[in-house]
Amino acid sequence: QVQLVQSGAEVKKPGASVKVSCKASGYTFTNYAMHWVRQAPGQRLEWMGWINAGNGDTKYSQKFQGRVTITRDTSASTAYMELSSLRSEDTAVYYCARGSYCSGGSCYSGGRLDPWGQGTLVTVSS
Amino acid sequence: QSVLTQPPSVSGAPGQRVTISCTGSSSNIGTGYDVHWYQQLPGTAPKLLIYGNTNRPSGVPDRFSGSKSGTSASLAITGLQAEDEADYYCQSYDTSLSGWVFGGGTKLTVL
Numbered sequence: 001q002v003q004l005v006q007s008g009a010e011v012k013k014p015g016a017s018v019k020v021s022c023k024a025s026g027y028t029f030t031n032y033a034m035h036w037v038r039q040a041p042g043q044r045l046e047w048m049g050w051i052n053a054g055n056g057d058t059k060y061s062q063k064f065q066g067r068v069t070i071t072r073d074t075s076a077s078t079a080y081m082e083l084s085s086l087r088s089e090d091t092a093v094y095y096c097a098r099g100s101y102c103s104g105g106s107c108y109s110g111g112r113l114d115p116w117g118q119g120t121l122v123t124v125s126s
Numbered sequence: 127q128s129v130l131t132q133p134p135s136v137s138g139a140p141g142q143r144v145t146i147s148c149t150g151s152s153s154n155i156g157t158g159y160d161v162h163w164y165q166q167l168p169g170t171a172p173k174l175l176i177y178g179n180t181n182r183p184s185g186v187p188d189r190f191s192g193s194k195s196g197t198s199a200s201l202a203i204t205g206l207q208a209e210d211e212a213d214y215y216c217q218s219y220d221t222s223l224s225g226w227v228f229g230g231g232t233k234l235t236v237l
Contacts, residue, residue, distance in 0.1 A: 037228075044128060045172065045215055045231070046228070095171055112160070112177040113174070113226070114174035114183070115173075116171040
């Protein structure tokens, strides 16, 4: 079955960077987009960005532009999300989620996110 | 503040019917982009509940249904059960932001 397994919890100091991984299985990794969504404690879901796992094209939310980098390793069927210049407000659970099917170098905008990884708690504290 | 607006909470007794609204605008739901719904049980990752406005993934009971009209969408849950107690989120795509957007989430309490 389609499954996304994320790396473990992280504790970082303000100003540091964090890199979270998301290993996919059960489908052809390069045929789909991969999204990253975060959820601060008790807060709503917040979309961060996505990557076309086939050609590596990325698109980021304006809020995170300049601080977030999404990459992938096709040989490992793994996507990564790196967030830099961490501050306390970045304390959250970070999720990866499979997005739309991609064809001909482009992915459909607006598709559903399914399935989701189990989440990775990132705590930013001095 | 969320681009898609949901009521913070709804409640109902077991067996009753509840609806959760999701109000957007002409730059998201109103453009024709689909609305999708997710259920998030306490301490777990969101799970797709309704996709493409009205469709249920395999395994989702037919007690859950979705609809869309104009710039709004709704999730209906009939025959409420205790295990339905969760947070529910709507999601669509926003052309002004060029990105995916979520509602603020609605906490369902089964009385």
